[in-house]
Amino acid sequence: MLSKKIEKALNEQIKIEAESSQVYLAMASWAEIQGFEGVSSFMYAHSDEERMHMLKLVKFVNERGGHAQISDLTAPPVSFGSFKEMFKTLFDHEVMVSERINDLVHITLEERDYATHNFLQWYVAEQIEEEALARNILDKINLIGDDKGGLYLFDNDVKMLTANGADKLAE
Ligand code: FEO
Numbered sequence: 001m002l003s004k005k006i007e008k009a010l011n012e013q014i015k016i017e018a019e020s021s022q023v024y025l026a027m028a029s030w031a032e033i034q035g036f037e038g039v040s041s042f043m044y045a046h047s048d049e050e051r052m053h054m055l056k057l058v059k060f061v062n063e064r065g066g067h068a069q070i071s072d073l074t075a076p077p078v079s080f081g082s083f084k085e086m087f088k089t090l091f092d093h094e095v096m097v098s099e100r101i102n103d104l105v106h107i108t109l110e111e112r113d114y115a116t117h118n119f120l121q122w123y124v125a126e127q128i129e130e131e132a133l134a135r136n137i138l139d140k141i142n143l144i145g146d147d148k149g150g151l152y153l154f155d156n157d158v159k160m161l162t163a164n165g166a167d168k169l170a171e
Contacts, residue, residue, distance in 0.1 A: 006116055007066040009107050014057045016100055019073050021050035023093060026076035027086055036151070038159025039083065045162055053126070060119055083151060084141050091134040098127040137161075 002010070028043030058068040080086035101123045108117040140157060144150035 002061065002064045002066040002116065003111050003113065006107060006111055006113050007061060009104050010057055010061050010066070010116070011069045011071075013100060013104060014054055014061070014068060015071050015073065016097060017050050017054035017057060018070075019076070020093065020097060021047045021054065022073055023076040024050060024090070026078065027080055027090070030079050030086070031083075036083075036155045038155040038157070038162065041162045042158045053123070056122075060116075064115070082146055083154065084138075084146060087134065087138050087141055091131070091138050094127065094130045094134050098131060101127055 024043045024047035028040045028047060031043060032040035058070075061068040080089060101120065105117060105120050105124065108114070108120060137158070141154055144154045
């Protein structure tokens with residue numbers, strides 16, 4: 001059984017994961033209308049992953065006798081400047097999510113809720129991968145620069161990432 005404090009904290013995380021999914025969906029759409037197929041596919045896949053992160057929490061809260069709440073979400077931006085800025089936004093977003101997961105883990109220890117603590121280890125591992133992936137892409141785009149030819153190559157590179165198992169990379 002979840003304590004009220006843990007239930008509330010998990011519900012806040014459900015909202016964060018849902019908002020992450022929306023942000024990446026907005027990025028996918030923004031990249032798609034500019035013809036960047038690789039980047040948009042990557043972002044669509046990433047958006048799906050975030051929805052999966054949210055659903056996993058919803059199921060867990062309900063299984064443990066709580067009530068997972070589906071709340072309204074903050075609307076994501078409509079456009080994202082340049083690809084460099086967009087991937088920097090993605091990286092900063094993932095760092096924020098990692099901090100929230102760490103806070104959650106901390107609360108489970110305070111509350112002596114070892115079942116939730118154990119459940120959250122999956123998210124801890126996930127965040128290490130997500131941050132590493134975002135950092136990797138950011139390094140790549142910094143190398144390539146903002147010129148049109150460079151962006152075309154970058155889009156192709158990201159397309160390869162997605163084709164070679166975005167589920168693995170964007171998980
Ligand atoms: Fe679900 Fe990208 O954190």
